[in-house]
Amino acid sequence: MPLPSRLTTEDIPDLCQKMRGTLLTTIVNAKMGHVGGDLSVIDILGTLYFSVLRVDPTDPHAESRDRFVLSKGHCSVALYTTLAYAGFLPIEELASFAAPLSRLNGHPCNRKLPGVETSTGPLGHGLPVATGIAIGGKLSGADWRVFVVVGDGELQEGSNWESMMSAAHQRLDNLTLIVDRNHLQQGDRTSAVTSMEPLAERFAAFGWETHEVDGHDHAALESLLSSPNTSGRPRCLIAATVKGQGVSFIRDRVEWHHKVPSREQLAAALDELEVAS
Amino acid sequence: MSELFDCRDAFVATLEELAEQDPRIVAVVNDSIGSSKLTGFRQRWPERLINVGIAEQTLVGVGAGLANAGLKPFVCAASCFLTGRALEQIKADIVYSQAQVVLCGISSGVAYGELGPTHHSIEDLAWTRVLPGLEIIVPADPVETAAAVRYAYAAEGPVFLRLSRVGVPRLLDQRYRYEPGRAHVLRDGADLTLIACGVMVHRALEAAERLSDLGLEARVLNLPSIAPLDRREIVRAAQQTGAILTLEEHSVRGGMGSAVAEAVVAEAPCRMKLMGFEDFAPTGEANFLLDHVGMSVIGIVDAAQRLVGEPLVAK
Numbered sequence: 001m002p003l004p005s006r007l008t009t010e011d012i013p014d015l016c017q018k019m020r021g022t023l024l025t026t027i028v029n030a031k032m033g034h035v036g037g038d039l040s041v042i043d044i045l046g047t048l049y050f051s052v053l054r055v056d057p058t059d060p061h062a063e064s065r066d067r068f069v070l071s072k073g074h075c076s077v078a079l080y081t082t083l084a085y086a087g088f089l090p091i092e093e094l095a096s097f098a099a100p101l102s103r104l105n106g107h108p109c110n111r112k113l114p115g116v117e118t119s120t121g122p123l124g125h126g127l128p129v130a131t132g133i134a135i136g137g138k139l140s141g142a143d144w145r146v147f148v149v150v151g152d153g154e155l156q157e158g159s160n161w162e163s164m165m166s167a168a169h170q171r172l173d174n175l176t177l178i179v180d181r182n183h184l185q186q187g188d189r190t191s192a193v194t195s196m197e198p199l200a201e202r203f204a205a206f207g208w209e210t211h212e213v214d215g216h217d218h219a220a221l222e223s224l225l226s227s228p229n230t231s232g233r234p235r236c237l238i239a240a241t242v243k244g245q246g247v248s249f250i251r252d253r254v255e256w257h258h259k260v261p262s263r264e265q266l267a268a269a270l271d272e273l274e275v276a277s
Numbered sequence: 278m279s280e281l282f283d284c285r286d287a288f289v290a291t292l293e294e295l296a297e298q299d300p301r302i303v304a305v306v307n308d309s310i311g312s313s314k315l316t317g318f319r320q321r322w323p324e325r326l327i328n329v330g331i332a333e334q335t336l337v338g339v340g341a342g343l344a345n346a347g348l349k350p351f352v353c354a355a356s357c358f359l360t361g362r363a364l365e366q367i368k369a370d371i372v373y374s375q376a377q378v379v380l381c382g383i384s385s386g387v388a389y390g391e392l393g394p395t396h397h398s399i400e401d402l403a404w405t406r407v408l409p410g411l412e413i414i415v416p417a418d419p420v421e422t423a424a425a426v427r428y429a430y431a432a433e434g435p436v437f438l439r440l441s442r443v444g445v446p447r448l449l450d451q452r453y454r455y456e457p458g459r460a461h462v463l464r465d466g467a468d469l470t471l472i473a474c475g476v477m478v479h480r481a482l483e484a485a486e487r488l489s490d491l492g493l494e495a496r497v498l499n500l501p502s503i504a505p506l507d508r509r510e511i512v513r514a515a516q517q518t519g520a521i522l523t524l525e526e527h528s529v530r531g532g533m534g535s536a537v538a539e540a541v542v543a544e545a546p547c548r549m550k551l552m553g554f555e556d557f558a559p560t561g562e563a564n565f566l567l568d569h570v571g572m573s574v575i576g577i578v579d580a581a582q583r584l585v586g587e588p589l590v591a592k
Contacts, residue, residue, distance in 0.1 A: 067346075109373070111375055118341060119369055122369050128334060129341045135342065136342060139324065162329075163335045163339075166330055
């Protein structure tokens with residue numbers, strides 16, 4: 001199955017910068033969106049869609065496709081932007097995000113948009129579903145893989161820990177979980193709400209093959225995400241990210257969870273990203 | 278007294294019959310192998326019995342994922358935990374996402390009578406009935422259970438099968454086929470209609486016989502398809518008999534009776550009474566509890582007489 005694009009990892013950083021500009025513009029036009037988390041996860045999504053996932057926008061339901069689940073569904077604009085650049089929808093359609101009757105809901109819906117595997121939004125749903133997909137893949141003897149991205153704050157949902165135990169017990173080495181570890185949640189720093197450290201040790205203790213990686217380093221992400229998993233265990237990447245990465249006045253600030261930039265702020269952000277508006 | 282059947286037996290027999298023909302069928306459980314009567318299934322197809330542990334949110338999410346992977350999951354758990362603990366997963370992962378999953382709510386209603394209200398499932402219809410695109414089936418006997426399992430297997434969207442373990446007599450002919458949105462007149466009558474589902478259907482039939490002895494001819498409607506609803510048959514009953522008494526092993530709020538009332542009030546207002554549970558039930562065996570809240574055969578006869586005899590409220 002062809003990759004959505006023939007980009008090399010050298011091209012991906014540039015592409016992700018461009019997607020940052022597109023998602024910011026989309027949010028400002030729609031007057032809504034989760035800007036901080038979108039900027040935090042976009043390098044992970046760009047790496048997945050342009051160098052890892054075997055998906056085909058012309059055949060989005062192909063049985064043999066890799067599956068990707070964005071559990072932190074509030075970062076839909078980052079997903080829609082990536083899917084648009086990957087050819088699943090026209091880039092111009094991003095202008096309809098959150099518009100009345102648009103198929104680009106505030107949270108992604110699989111029944112509306114091909115390329116979305118399951119509808120997400122409520123937190124703690126993605127890993128259980130991805131676990132089921134991975135079990136299904138094993139039962140079918142399929143060689144496709146399952147990838148799921150959760151936010152770090154989202155790990156406060158108990159359903160994740162249920163599934164972590166179950167996935168390890170089922171030895172799902174076809175499942176990869178990526179934690180977008182930006183240390184911020186809607187209302188505060190995660191460490192101020194419910195501390196999760198030592199997170200890597202916790203995953204390891206739950207029986208996962210665990211890696212820590214820079215979530216903005218495309219080459220490092222690509223290398224880990226593409227490498228075969230022969231451990232007999234599900235794989236976890238704790239991706240160190242910064243919420244609002246790429247835009248200095250948004251970067252690592254709690255208040256930018258879902259605040260919408262002004263037109264002037266957008267211009268300044270695009271300038272900083274060196275992207276033409 | 279006719280022979281009584283535990284409908285779980287018809288459920289697993291049919292499931293195994295289908296699983297023999299279709300290797301995509303898998304059963305997913307939350308440690309509920311014995312209570313779902315899946316021990317035989319596990320012996321035959323150990324790899325197709327997926328036990329996620331005591332983890333209902335994962336149970337339902339895994340069901341959705343298995344469907345995404347091209348399998349045919351039957352997610353089996355005690356109805357109280359399946360619907361209560363994992364309601365948001367049912368809403369988002371199964372129904373909103375239209376995952377082709379069969380949710381099997383085992384031992385629904387007050388089947389776990391002695392275990393108390395934590396284990397009773399008299400809220401499940403109310404919780405699931407509001408989810409658009411979820412078909413809900415409450416079979417009344419082993420024949421209807423088997424038919425419902427076959428239907429749910431072939432259905433294009435998600436289905437909630439509400440199954441009981443309380444003994445019921447066989448009521449339907451072996452040729453019976455389940456049809457969504459179809460209620461069945463089991464006995465005709467012109468004076469009032471008893472609408473029942475699940476374990477209440479045989480009680481409704483017995484009550485209708487007693488009523489006939491007392492000079493009242495009750496129509497009895499078996500209503501296994503809670504969603505979609507047979508509005509035509511319900512409206513016909515309202516118009517032709519002028520009074521409807523609903524009987525369900527569920528809260529009187531939000532269940533089958535409420536669904537019937539919604540159709541009646543919109544299209545053919547008539548006298549109505551909803552029988553079921555008004556409160557958390559006390560402890561006791563299931564049939565005792567049904568009697569206790571007024572749904573013994575005599576209790577139903579009494580309620581029917583009152584309903585027909587009551588003057589309409591004057592304007």
